[in-house]
Amino acid sequence: NAGVTQTPKFRILKIGQSMTLQCTQDMNHNYMYWYRQDPGMGLKLIYYSVGAGITDKGEVPNGYNVSRSTTEDFPLRLELAAPSQTSVYFCASTYAKRGGTDTQYFGPGTRLTVL
């Protein structure tokens, strides 16, 4: 198993550009999450999904969009990039069920800089 993979690892965007951060998991997890981590801070939830076709906003959704057309993939779209979106982005997944381990598995992160 590759676990949770994210592409790209690094990206520099100009203000106003758009891009999609890719996330794929091969563990058949039902829940997937996108977080951002600003320097010296903890993780803040952007969006999450409890299954294909179902997504919901987290704590900081403005400026982002997601979709979940398959169990494996959960891309994060940035429209009109702004300097405030400079951050490290983590994708995570878990298989949540009553009595399960409910442990999140994280991807390696994408470092995004908006200039």
Added chain:
Amino acid sequence: AQTVTQSQPEMSVQEAETVTLSCTYDTSESDYYLFWYKQPPSRQMILVIRQEAYKQQNATENRFSVNFQKAAKSFSLKISDSQLGDAAMYFCAYRSLASGTYKYIFGTGTRLKVLA
């Protein structure tokens, strides 16, 4: 809403010594999970230990153990026989088990330095 607080931005420990990282949380729920994650310079988030709130027994994983005080809403991490490889950011996280809630809440982290 639930909150997670890590009041120690940075801690230091001598190699082979023991260190305790603090975490407190606020919730009105009785059923939840608590986690400690480690983030080394590679940025990879690694699960260290997990505690179910309904279990009174404190979780342990080799050199890592927790002191879970449910009434006090405290969840500290003890690292024994500290090693240089333990140097990292450590995050405490809360996961509600209330129906329809699927979110994890993370603290702001504690940076642990291990001195040789």
